[in-house]
Amino acid sequence: MSQTKIAVVYYSTYGTNVEIAKDAAAAAREAGADVRLVKFPETVPQAVIDGQEGWKANQDATADIPEVTHDDLVWADGLFFAVPTRFGQAASQVRAFIDSTGPLWFEGKLANKAVTATASASNVNGGVEATILGLYSSLMHWGAIVVPPGYADQCIFAAGGNPYGYTTKQGEYDEAGKAAVAFQAKRLVEFSGKIAS
Numbered sequence: 001m002s003q004t005k006i007a008v009v010y011y012s013t014y015g016t017n018v019e020i021a022k023d024a025a026a027a028a029r030e031a032g033a034d035v036r037l038v039k040f041p042e043t044v045p046q047a048v049i050d051g052q053e054g055w056k057a058n059q060d061a062t063a064d065i066p067e068v069t070h071d072d073l074v075w076a077d078g079l080f081f082a083v084p085t086r087f088g089q090a091a092s093q094v095r096a097f098i099d100s101t102g103p104l105w106f107e108g109k110l111a112n113k114a115v116t117a118t119a120s121a122s123n124v125n126g127g128v129e130a131t132i133l134g135l136y137s138s139l140m141h142w143g144a145i146v147v148p149p150g151y152a153d154q155c156i157f158a159a160g161g162n163p164y165g166y167t168t169k170q171g172e173y174d175e176a177g178k179a180a181v182a183f184q185a186k187r188l189v190e191f192s193g194k195i196a197s
Contacts, residue, residue: 004034004078005033005196006036006077007035009038009040009079011090012039014171017083021082024184038069039062039067039068040083040094041068073110074109077195078147081116082119088134089127090119098138113192115147117135124169129167152183
């Protein structure tokens with residue numbers, strides 16, 4: 001049986017989601033997967049980013065991480081998304097890339113991909129569940145198969161109890177969160193392998 005392939009795809013303004021993505025990638029590798037860590041392309045003018053110290057610092061710190069391509073999606077058996085919330089939905093950078101996948105969808109190249117997602121916001125009730133559910137809705141149009149963490153492990157309760165996917169407040173990604181992300185990533189590897197076999 002071939003090695004399960006996982007693409008961990010994130011967008012991060014100030015660094016929370018890149019931390020989550022790196023931990024998800026490490027957990028997926030630990031579970032035996034071949035992993036690509038990639039980021040959604042930036043769509044905001046550079047002048048705007050340069051005007052916000054934290055945003056620019058995060059951009060510089062992650063400059064070596066490649067941007068996701070359609071080829072990464074086709075390659076992967078499973079996709080782990082770590083995204084920020086903007087007005088109750090995934091950030092526009094994420095939406096822009098998802099909207100570009102029409103040709104892959106039309107050719108059936110995204111069907112039967114296992115998918116899971118995490119989200120963050122600047123406050124606890126900033127629309128994180130709506131973000132994950134909205135993202136899942138789009139991915140179901142692909143024919144993807146959603147693999148939520150559910151309540152399949154006690155670590156989910158310790159990290160806030162979100163059965164759709166791990167969520168956190170920006171900058172408050174803690175050890176309980178790390179355990180939940182690792183569980184979610186390993187669960188994705190498990191089901192991606194079953195679906196792809």
